[in-house]
Amino acid sequence: MRHGLPGLIVGLLFGAGLAISGMTDPARVLGFLDVGGRWNPALAFVLAAALVPSAIAYLLVRRMKRPIMAEKFCIPQIRTVDARLLAGGALFGVGWGLVGLCPGPALASLAFGAWQSWLxxxxxxxxxxxxxxxxxxxDFHHVASKGS
Known part of the structure; x- marks a missing residue:
């Protein structure tokens, strides 16, 4: 429980920030993506504002030998761009553009009880x-094909 509590607190803070900024409203997100129509720049300001605490956190983390509540930092070692990464990013972007929700705002908007968020x-x-x-x-088929 000790390690889950900070994650819960940060998740609730993140969700509250999304709700307060209006990013749980798919219409606002779709308005940002509608660059050829009635463009709404609100999401750009939210993203820009998120860069400040993120940059500060990265500066602090770079000076730490290890995390406060873990043995080591979990930083991805793979830095290559491959077909799976591009396909996943494209799928994420298309889904975001179709419905105006991505995972964070969708989970935060569950608190409001809209059936679309639950779906x-x-x-x-x-x-x-x-x-x-x-x-x-x-993985099973990859291992099986090597064994034969």
Missing amino acids: FAAAMIAGMILHRLYDDWR
């Missing part, structure tokens, strides 16, 4: 499960 969250969870099943299937 989005259910589809997101289903997608995660399908991805895990596909990865397991792919």
Whole structure:
């Protein structure tokens, strides 16, 4: 529980920030993406404002030998751009553009009880499960093909 509490607090703070800034409203996000129509720049200001605490945090982390509540930092070692990364980014972008929600705002908007947010969250969870099943299937077949 000790390690889960900071994550819960940060998640609640993040969700509150999304709600206060209006980023849980798909219409506002879609307005930002509508550069050829009635463009709404609000999301650009929210993203720019998020850079300040993020930059400060990165500066602090670079000076730390290890995290406060973990043995080591979990920084991805793979830095290559491959087809899976591009496909995942494209899928994320298309989904975001179609419905105006991405995972963070979708989860934050569950608190408001809109059925669209619950449907989005259910589809997101289903997608995660399908991805895990596909990865397991792919790994199994990869190992099986090496064994024969």
